[in-house]
Amino acid sequence: MSKTNYGQFLRNTNLILPKQPNHDEFLMVMENVFRCSCLIGVLGAKKWICYVWSAFILIVLLVMESQAIWKVIKALAGWAIDTAGQRSVTARLAGTIFYTIAIISLILASKLFRSWGELSALWVRVERVMAVKVPSDGTLKRRMYFIIGFMTVCSLLEHLLSIVSAIGLDCPSYLIIKRYILISHGFMILRHEYSDWYAIPLAFMSTIATMLWNFQDQLIVLISMGLTSRYSRLNQCLAKICALEKKQMDSDQKTEATKVYTWRKLREAYVKQAMLVRKVDDAIGGIIILSCFCNFYFICLQLFLGITQSQSSEPLRTVYYFTSLGWLCFRVIIVVLAASDINVHSQIALNHIYTHDTLYYNIEMGRLQDQLSKDYVALSGKGFFYLSKSILLQMAGAVITYELVLIQFDDKGTDDVQLNLTKNGVGVD
Structure with missing residues (x-):
């Protein structure tokens, strides 16, 4: 190896100017995800039936939302006939927020x-114009499908538990729908207004709303996994080149020029990757803000109910409160850690550069070091905050602060059902 020409080695191993593949597993998985999302009303395919179904779901949700807002206004204005229990102001507001989300x-x-379409085209273009050969990620597709299945199943199980906790284990079969709707959607429908023709669509839309909430978190996690995978592959390529230079003993002028060229291509690859992250960040920034807000709100809500209502609630409902809280916290952790990995992997290359022998230092390596150390790459909520590991501690501190305030101002007359709604079909599913 000591006598091997450095440039010849790079050509033989295709580390520089490789032929990039024409497909991307991440984009293939995301295409399938969007196609399946049509079932819950997301416009995930350019077919007329998808447009019709998406418009129908949106219109029904808007009708439900307008009715929920009207119920809140009536309660605040004192016009409501019944403002107790699941029809209290708190319950009506929780249901309104759930369907707003x-x-x-x-x-x-x-x-x-x-x-x-524009983002995926940019994704492929960045992959193809990279003048370095990055190793493939053979486990990315499998990990993405695991996350999809795991989060979907857990969300449905949590929703099912909310239904069981609302109706109880002793409910006759012919009363299941009626009892569930009157408890979970009591903020929208009074007992004398109940009808099966009205209740069944409400139960269906409650499940759709639950899946939409889960889907936004899935999108953040899956896209974060794709971006992290690209950084990880770039870092592996850089590590290989660093290891190669340590073994290369021939340092004639021709080899030095090849090394500078190699590091320039690496630096350009990291620049393109950072640009891709920012383009994606612009596209999903709104989803990140919505996800963080609604998860924070319902974590506070479920924790408050679990603490204040556990003494008076049925054991099954108490189990639901804390199970729902646990799933929410776990989901927030998954989202934040997946997104924060982008920032972590964007800095890993610095470790290889810092430990690289100064004997092989060149100007392009210095430029890459300066670029990576000064450029902060991470997903954000439209620039208002960045998803890094530290935000978990900030959210935990905020939750504790708000819980103490809520407990201090807790109205002992608050009914223990008031926000099971939040979840039972109108809340934290």
Whole structure:
């Protein structure tokens, strides 16, 4: 190896100017994800049936939302007939927020799909113009499908538990729908207004809204995994080149020129990758803000109910409160850690550069070091905050602060059902 020409080695191994593949597994998985999202109303395919179904779901959600807002106004103005229990102001507000989240999530996810063609084209273009050969990620596709299945199943199980906790284990079969709707959607429908023709669509839309909420978190996690994978592959390529230079003993002028060229191509690859992250960040920034807001709100809500209502609630409902809280916290952790990995992997290359022998230092390596150390790459909520590991501690501190305030001002007359709604079909599913 000591006598091997450095440039010849690079050509033989195709580290420089390689032939890049014409397909990308990440984009293939995302295409399947958007196609399946049509089932919950997201405009994930350019077919007329998808447009019709998406418009129908959106219109129904808007009708439900307008009715929920009207119920809140009536309660605040003192016009409501019944403001106790599941029809209290708190319950009505929780239901309104839940369906607001579903509507905004549907709109933002559909908007992301409409811009996904341009993003995916940029994704492929960046991959192809990279003048370095990065190793493939053989596990990315499998990990993405695991996350999709895991989050979907857990969300549905949590929704099912909310239904069981609302109706109880002793509910006759012919009363299941009626009891569930009157408890979970009591803020929208009074007992004398109940009808099966009205209740069944409500139960269906509650499940759709739950899946829309889960889908926005899935999008953040999956896209973060794709961006992290690209950084990881670039870092592996850089590590190989560093290891190669340590073994290369021939340092004639021709070899030195090849080394400078190699590091310039590496630096350009990192520049293109950072540009891609920022383009994606612009596209999903709204989804990140919505995800963080609604998860934070319902974590506070479920924790408050679990603490204040556990003494008076049925054991099954108490189990639901804390199970729902646990799933919410776990989901937030998954989202934040997946997104923060982008920032972590964008800095890993610095470790290889710092430990590289100064004997092989060149100007392009110095430029790459300066670029990586000064350029902060991470997903954000439209620039208002960045998804890094530290935000978990900030959110935890904020939750504790708000919980203490809520407990201090807790009205002992608050009914223990008031926000099971939040979840039972109108909340944290």
